[in-house]
Amino acid sequence: xxxxxxxxxxxxxxxxxxxxxxxxxxxxxxxxxxxxxxxxxxxxxxxxxxxxxxxxxxxxxxxxxxxxxxxxxxxxxxxxxxxxxxxxxxxxxxxxxxxxxxxxxxxxxxxxxxxxxxxxxxxxxxxxxxxxxxxxxxxxxxxxxxxxxxxxxxxxxxxxxxxxxxxxxxxxxxxxxxxxxxxxxxxxxxxxxxxxxxxxxxxxxxxxxxxxxxxxxxxxxxxxxxxxxxxxxxxxxxxxxxxxxxxxxxxxxxxxxxxxxxxxxxxxxxxxxxxxxxxxxxxxxxxxxxxxxxxxxxxxxxxxxxxxxxxxxxxxxxxxxxxxxxxxxxxxxxxxxxxxxxxxxxxxxxxxxxxxxxxxxxxxxxxxxxxxxxxxxxxxxxxxxxxxxxxxxxxxxxxxxxxxxxxxxxxxxxxxxxxxxxxxxxxxxxxxxxxxxxxxxxxxxxxxxxxxxxxxxxxxxxx
Numbered sequence: 001x002x003x004x005x006x007x008x009x010x011x012x013x014x015x016x017x018x019x020x021x022x023x024x025x026x027x028x029x030x031x032x033x034x035x036x037x038x039x040x041x042x043x044x045x046x047x048x049x050x051x052x053x054x055x056x057x058x059x060x061x062x063x064x065x066x067x068x069x070x071x072x073x074x075x076x077x078x079x080x081x082x083x084x085x086x087x088x089x090x091x092x093x094x095x096x097x098x099x100x101x102x103x104x105x106x107x108x109x110x111x112x113x114x115x116x117x118x119x120x121x122x123x124x125x126x127x128x129x130x131x132x133x134x135x136x137x138x139x140x141x142x143x144x145x146x147x148x149x150x151x152x153x154x155x156x157x158x159x160x161x162x163x164x165x166x167x168x169x170x171x172x173x174x175x176x177x178x179x180x181x182x183x184x185x186x187x188x189x190x191x192x193x194x195x196x197x198x199x200x201x202x203x204x205x206x207x208x209x210x211x212x213x214x215x216x217x218x219x220x221x222x223x224x225x226x227x228x229x230x231x232x233x234x235x236x237x238x239x240x241x242x243x244x245x246x247x248x249x250x251x252x253x254x255x256x257x258x259x260x261x262x263x264x265x266x267x268x269x270x271x272x273x274x275x276x277x278x279x280x281x282x283x284x285x286x287x288x289x290x291x292x293x294x295x296x297x298x299x300x301x302x303x304x305x306x307x308x309x310x311x312x313x314x315x316x317x318x319x320x321x322x323x324x325x326x327x328x329x330x331x332x333x334x335x336x337x338x339x340x341x342x343x344x345x346x347x348x349x350x351x352x353x354x355x356x357x358x359x360x361x362x363x364x365x366x367x368x369x370x371x372x373x374x375x376x377x378x379x380x381x382x383x384x385x386x387x388x389x390x391x392x393x394x395x396x397x398x399x400x401x402x403x404x405x406x407x408x409x410x411x412x413x414x415x416x417x418x419x420x421x422x423x424x425x426x427x428x429x430x431x432x433x434x435x436x437x438x439x440x441x442x443x444x445x446x447x448x449x450x451x452x453x454x455x456x457x458x459x460x461x462x463x
Contacts, residue, residue, distance in 0.1 A: 055322065057362040060430055062418045066456075067352060070399070070412035074445060075457040077111055077119035083423050084109060084449040086135040086191075087439040088143075090173060091380045096441065097122070097173045099143065101134040103436070103451050104155070104424040108133060108145060110174055116445045116457045123174045128162035132188070137254075138378060139196040142222075143168040143176060148188035148205070155425055163188030165200065167222040179222040184215070191253035195377035199228070199279060201262060203253025206230070208239025211250025214264055216279050231282040233269050248297040252317075254374070256305055261285065261337055263303045263312060268296035271303050271314055273337045286338040290316065295325035304372050306384055310335035311343065311405055313388060318368035321429070322361035327368030329390055331405045346388075346408050349395040364430035365394040371437045382440040387411075387460065389446060391435040397448050399460060412460055419452035426451055 066073060084100035091097075098111040098119070106127035113119045127133040132148040145166045150156030164183040168176040187205030190212060194200045204215040213232035219225045235245040248268040256263045260277040270289035274282045291299035294316055301317035315329040329346040346369075349360060357363050373389040375381045386403040396415035402408045416433050427434055434451040441447070446458040 055361050056364050056429070057357055059356075060364065061356060062431075063415065063433070064417055066417055067355070067396075067415045068413065069352070070460060070462045071397070071414040071446075071458050072461045073414075073456065074459055075113075075117045075119050076454055077113075077121065077457070078454040079109055079111070080121045080124065081423070082107075082109055082124065083452055084455050085436055085451075087437045087447055087449055087455075088136050088138045088375060088378065089113075089380050089439060089441050089447075090138050090170070090378075091441075092173045095173070096380075096443075098439075098447060098455070099136050099138060100449065100455070101136055101145070103134070106131050106133050108136060111455070112174075113441075113445070113447075113457065116443075119455070119457060125176065130157065130159045131161045131163070135191050137192055137194040137200075137375075138170065139194050141169055141171045142194070142196070142219075143170045144192060144194045144200055146189045146192055148190055153426065153428070161188075163205075165189055165192060165202065165217075165225075167219055167225065180219070180225055182217050182219075182225040182227075187212075189253075193254040193257055193377075195257065200225075201255040201257055203251045203255065209236045210238050210244050211236055211248075211267070212252070214251050214255055214262070214274070214282065216276065216282070229276070229278075229280045229282055231274060231284075233266065233272070246296070248291075248299065252298055252301050256303055256374075258305055258307050261305075261307070263305045263334075265300045265303045265314075267291075268299045271300050271312070271332065271340065273334070273340065286336075286340055288314075288332060288340040288342070290314070290328060290330070291325075293325065294328045295320065301370070302372050302374060304374055304376070304384070305334055306376075307334065312340070313372055313402075315369040315372065315390065317370055319366060321365065321427070322367045329369040331402065331408060333405075343405050344408055346390070346400055347410055349392055349398050349410065349413065351395075360392075360395045363394050363432055365427035365432040365434055367394050368392060370435070373438050373440045375439065380442055382442050382444065389438045389440055391438045391448060393434050393436075394432050396433060396435045397438060397446070397458070411462070414448070414456070414458055416448075416450065416453065416456055419450070421452065423452050 082102040082105045085103045086101045088099045095114045100109045108125045110123040112122040132150045135146040137144040167180045170176045186207040190203045202215040203212045216229040250267045262274045264272040268291045273286040298317035305312040312332045316327045318327040331343045370391045388400045388402045399412035401411045436449045439447045
């Protein structure tokens with residue numbers, strides 16, 4: 001959708017009408033009838049994603065110590081030299097276990113954080129070779145772990161890889177038992193959603209599609225999971241004859257499900273809201289584009305909806321090393337899911353006095369927002385209140401007061417020291433801190449992961 005078009009045109013095309021016009025009745029039957037729009041691009045200049053590093057400061061001094069405001073360090077785990085990427089958590093019979101998917105190793109680390117001052121890796125589960133195993137979801141005694149083809153810039157190659165999702169029994173939290181696997185037949189899955197029950201919700205690389213799409217899978221029989229429904233933005237189904245209308249239209253995930261609505265983070269297509277009351281025929285309810293003016297690739301990376309408050313937290317992920325169009329972390333009004341609108345944009349983090357850079361874009365590495373304390377459907381995760389926790393790559397963890405959705409303000413931060421050892425090829429330039437994920441447990445402990453160092457355990461402690 002062109003950034004200058006009236007929002008009413010979002011609903012001008014139906015998927016059935018679009019596919020019928022291009023492919024005929026047979027193809028139209030593959031996509032449920034619904035009101036959707038096909039994003040198109042008139043101004044392509046904002047699509048620039050090639051790293052541009054001319055803005056980096058010519059001088060670089062490694063940050064040797066943590067820098068914090070209203071945050072204290074509780075503990076640190078070196079992860080046995082397997083830096084963590086995504087995080088989930090579970091309390092079982094008084095013991096707390098942090099589940100992590102490493103950045104540069106195939107498998108999953110289980111960390112005992114019962115005493116957060118003395119975290120220890122209790123178990124490492126080996127994963128399939130040459131496969132990304134970044135993400136996991138935990139609900140009760142079930143864990144869902146993602147398998148995916150590794151991106152080339154993260155070390156991916158043409159060797160065979162495994163893909164899809166694995167389903168585990170974690171009644172014994174340290175000794176998961178594998179129950180089954182769902183395969184996409186394509187590149188696998190990235191960030192997925194599971195809040196218990198019958199269905200898992202996937203951001204899946206299915207064959208015949210340009211980019212990831214939304215797929216619903218029934219795991220009532222975990223040994224034989226089966227697809228029950230799928231949805232995509234018109235133009236993605238290239239094997240069916242569709243022609244992409246825009247670059248970077250891909251479902252990053254996780255799809256976040258509340259009741260009968262699924263909120264999708266869909267890259268250049270923006271935030272998409274679907275009605276999934278019939279899981280076999282998801283249909284679009286609403287959409288809010290962000291690109292332009294913000295950058296397109298991962299233009300919407302995460303969506304955290306809070307329907308009871310009538311708002312959603314939405315952010316992008318900038319992989320251009322700060323050389324492309326602006327990134328954003330935003331608050332959106334979703335009281336009417338068919339007509340979401342922007343309330344505010346969170347303030348850009350500023351370096352502390354004497355830091356050595358006037359802006360984090362001068363420091364090097366990836367920059368801008370990345371992950372939210374997202375897993376609110378997990379009862380062991382702190383529920384969203386007036387504080388929003390967001391990682392910002394080279395700017396560490398940032399904490400915002402969002403009690404006034406139209407006037408968010410930063411009230412705390414924690415910038416870890418820059419890494420001493422490189423474990424993987426990202427960032428491609430200076431070895432600076434790259435804070436990845438954040439999770440806050442219901443005890444109030446904050447966990448943050450990084451590309452080239454261990455997990456820091458923190459607490460918000462206002463002075």
